[in-house]
Amino acid sequence: MSAAEAGGVFRRAQGRTLDAFPAEQEREWKGPFYFIQGADPQFGLMKAWSTGDCDNGGDEWEQEIRLTEQAIQAINKLNPKPRFFVLCGDLIHAMPGIKAVFSGHYHRNAGGTYQNMDVVVSSAIGCQLGNDTHGVRVVVVTADKIVHRYYSLDELSERGIEGDLMDLMKEK
Structure with missing residues (x-):
């Protein structure tokens, strides 16, 4: 059983609809809410930037992984919870053997x-x-x-x- 099946944590779109936001519940304004927007985890850039070689050197992701985990942990602690989380921008900078x-x-x-x-x-x-x-x-x-x-x-x-x-x- 996947994590999505076990806990309903992940939502999937079906029939051009995301069931996280049912139309019958979303038709009318229900008051303020907030969402989180994150950007540019850009796995591999921190090493490349620190070595001054942004065309190479993106073979280590440890710092970016740690920071991304920190962001997720911080967001998961928020109360009230954000309505949703959107991740934009560059997801990776470099990948070994790409x-x-x-x-x-x-x-x-x-x-x-x-x-x-x-x-x-x-x-x-x-x-x-x-x-x-x-x-x-x-x-x-x-x-x-x-x-x-x-x-x-x-x-x-x-x-x-x-x-x-x-x-x-x-x-x-």
Whole structure:
């Protein structure tokens, strides 16, 4: 059983709705509330910054992990509790052995390679600004490689993930 199932701690969106904020309860103003906005945990930047080499040296995350845990502990102690927590900005600065960066926001498929790192932009589930279909990208990570493929929503619904990708996920 996952933590979400056990304690209902994590909320998931379904049917374009987040059940943490039911429409019947949220239609009318019920008074002031607050939320917490955090930004830029940027794992790896503190070492890179301290060594003066921001293009490298992001292979240690201990300080950022400690600070993020401190933030979570402080927020969990608050009374009354915040309505929700939003984390924005740069989540990581560097990751040891990073081979690919996956992003969106361009609303079409794109990408390239920069200094032996693949940059992969996935098209949108929603509004398309190019000729790509509405879809998602399936990314399979093994010890040796990263393989990714864009699927239209229709393809994924009708056929699922292709056999060669499924084979990569089998334990060896």
